Amino acid sequence: MTSATLVQSPGRFMARLAVYAVLAVAVLILAPFFGAEPLDPGVVLHAVLGKSAGVGADIFFLHRLPRVLLAFLVGGSLAVSGASLQVVLRNPLAEPFILGIAGGGAVGAVFAISVPALMITAGPFSTVHVFTLAGCLACMAAIYFLASGATGVSMNTILLAGVTFNVLCGAAILLLRYLVSPHLLVTMDRWMMGGLDVVGYRELAGLLPLAVPGVFLLFIHAPALNQLAFGEEMAAGHGVDVAKVHKQVFLGTGLATAAAVTMAGPIGFVGLVVPHAVRRLSGHDQRLVLPASFLAGGGFLTLCDLFARTVVAPTEMPVGIITAMIGGPVFLRILFKKRD
Amino acid sequence: MPGKRTFFRRKAALAGSFLFAALAVLLGLPSGPQAVDSKLPRASGPVPSRIITMAPSITEIVFALGQGHRVAGVSDFCTYPPEALEKPSVGGHLNPNTERITVLGPDLVILQGKSEKTARFCEKRGIPMLFVDMDSIPTIYKGIRTIAKTLSCVDRGEALIRDIQARLDEVKKRIAGKKRRSVFICIGREPGGVASLYTTGGNSFVSQLVEIAGGDNIFADVNHPYPEASKEVLIRRAPEVILDIRLGRDISPEQAQKLKAAWKVLRGVPAVENGEIHVLTRDFLLVPGPRVGLATQRFAEVLHGEEAHE
Known part of the structure; x- marks a missing residue:
């Protein structure tokens, strides 16, 4: 890869981004109209015009729309986090959970589930949300602290630290599982599979203060990530404050991932695969890859959730299964397709 | 696309099964719509007197048949009747304590569902096994009959079934017309x-x-x-x-x-x-x-x- 392939004409750049945006908006508009129950679009129109609100309108506005928006936000956050970490850690296998953030969240969730008497609510958040968020933020703080060391810490060290966090969290989860009553194991396993089950907009609104700054922080570092892709020395030579970018990318991915994991559990695959797919399709310019990953990740998870809530109606299946089942073959196709 | 739909349904069923497999077996819930599969170790011979019951439903049946004195061990999740709590615990469906099972020297292990780990262990050790699968009222009756027959207390088994039927009939009578x-x-x-x-x-x-x-x-x-x-x-x-x-x-x-x-x-x-x-x-x-x-x-x-x- 030479720097020449990175530079795109502004027109082409905008055109490519526009394609992603149009597709994402189309998914966002269409997805709420499909679900386990048939819904007359006229009912929705009536409700928008304030004429009559019935069960149909409730299903659309209180159940499907918030769920679609949540899926988009979670998918987008995970994909853009994965895209950034793959560059910063210089590892194609990097994904949002590699630094142990989801592991910390999972410990929180499992703890909250294992103590049923614990019924804490904070604003829109339930006990599980509160503890998941605390776990995510604790792990994120640890990584940030590590990256802020006086002498520059190598990315391999950070990577290994993240893997260690994950192992520690796994052990803590196993210990909790070993101690609790068996009835609770099912709820724990279900949480681990990820889900976008939500009613109303309160939780969604509660997460925006985390997800928006997180994703924004990553977007503004896209030009620096372009330099970092060529190596830390090269980036430093071009005037990039490497240590600062590292820290802020960890902060951004930490916030965005914490928001996603708190609301949806550890949904796998999106953060790993979507950025790679976007790079295959649209090149390596991070200024395009990051926003395109957000749009593609959001659209992808929204579609996966659409499958999760319709194919086995009147029941549902965990969305994490769908992301892997659809994403796997699609990604393999992209991987092995000859590039023109 | 009926084919595709069935495929996804199966996948969903698989996922659901996975999730509930643990809970189901721990509680003695049925694992699927199977009939009682009894593989009796011997047609005749002495009545087993050192039984290990691997699910709450089985433990409850053995005690309800008045055969609690024959129980040598129960699973971790058997909490009823209170006498069951006094019996040694031999782990659960997913983590059977095979050492404890060996020490207890059972002459019969009664299992619900597919308890592969325990089944394989018993097979290797030559410990006789009895499988029951209770997932509906008829299969619960069938399970009670199978266990009663194995423990040579067929009459008590029939009495227990009549008792359950009487309770169900009483409920039906009470809600009639409601x-x-x-x-x-x-x-x-x-x-x-x-x-x-x-x-x-x-x-x-x-x-x-x-x-x-x-x-x-x-x-x-x-x-x-x-x-x-x-x-x-x-x-x-x-x-x-x-x-x-x-x-x-x-x-x-x-x-x-x-x-x-x-x-x-x-x-x-x-x-x-x-x-x-x-x-x-x-x-x-x-x-x-x-x-x-x-x-x-x-x-x-x-x-x-x-x-x-x-």
Whole structure:
């Protein structure tokens, strides 16, 4: 890869981004109209015009729309986090959970589930949300602290630290599982599979203060990530404050991932695969890859959730299964397709 | 695309099965719509006197047959009758304590469902096994008969079945003429909200007990025993009653109020509007054993507003 392939004409750049945006908006508009129950679009129109609100309108506005928006936000956050970490850690296998953030969240969730008497609510958040968020933020703080060391810490060290966090969290989860009553194991396993089950907009609104700054922080570092892709020395030579970018990318991915994991559990695959797919399709310019990953990740998870809530109606299946089942073959196709 | 649809259904069933496999076997819930599969070790010979019972439903049956003195060990999850708690514990379905089993020297291990780990161990050691699979009222009767026959107490087995039938008949008589009520049975959800709602399909015994108790399970059309329910379908099917089953936990009245309050977000559902949400905690509600009659009585009390002895 030479720097020449990175530079795109502004027109082409905008055109490519526009394609992603149009597709994402189309998914966002269409997805709420499909679900386990048939819904007359006229009912929705009536409700928008304030004429009559019935069960149909409730299903659309209180159940499907918030769920679609949540899926988009979670998918987008995970994909853009994965895209950034793959560059910063210089590892194609990097994904949002590699630094142990989801592991910390999972410990929180499992703890909250294992103590049923614990019924804490904070604003829109339930006990599980509160503890998941605390776990995510604790792990994120640890990584940030590590990256802020006086002498520059190598990315391999950070990577290994993240893997260690994950192992520690796994052990803590196993210990909790070993101690609790068996009835609770099912709820724990279900949480681990990820889900976008939500009613109303309160939780969604509660997460925006985390997800928006997180994703924004990553977007503004896209030009620096372009330099970092060529190596830390090269980036430093071009005037990039490497240590600062590292820290802020960890902060951004930490916030965005914490928001996603708190609301949806550890949904796998999106953060790993979507950025790679976007790079295959649209090149390596991070200024395009990051926003395109957000749009593609959001659209992808929204579609996966659409499958999760319709194919086995009147029941549902965990969305994490769908992301892997659809994403796997699609990604393999992209991987092995000859590039023109 | 019927083929594709079936494929996804199977996948979903697989996922659901995976999730509930642990719970199902731990509690002695049925693992699938199979008939009793009894593989009797010997046709005749001495009655086994050092039995290990690997599920709560089995332990309850053996004790109900008056054969508790023959029990050498029980699984970690067998908490009833109280005498069972005095027996050595030999681990669970997923983590059987094979050393303990060896030390106890059983002459019969009774298993529910596919307990592969225990089964393989017993096979290697030449320990006789008896498999039962109880997932509906007929298969519970069949299971009782199989165990009674193995323990040479056929008459007691028939008496136990008559006792269960009598309880069920009494419930049927009591609710006769009363209006049937549509019910959403919730056997699991994410704490603090109404996410990941697990219910029971029509082929699970819980659904069958609720039907006898005068309730119509709104997800009875689902073939999978423990599926995750779609909330919009729940809203459309508008249950009059929600049974929020939370096993074996001491829940204070304030906590019960909080649990009920979580359902408020499903506005428009008759059960929510009329405050017909019942938090049920008794341990026998989900055990396919001798206490299914008791469970049915409890369901009937709740469904028809006769809140009595909990």
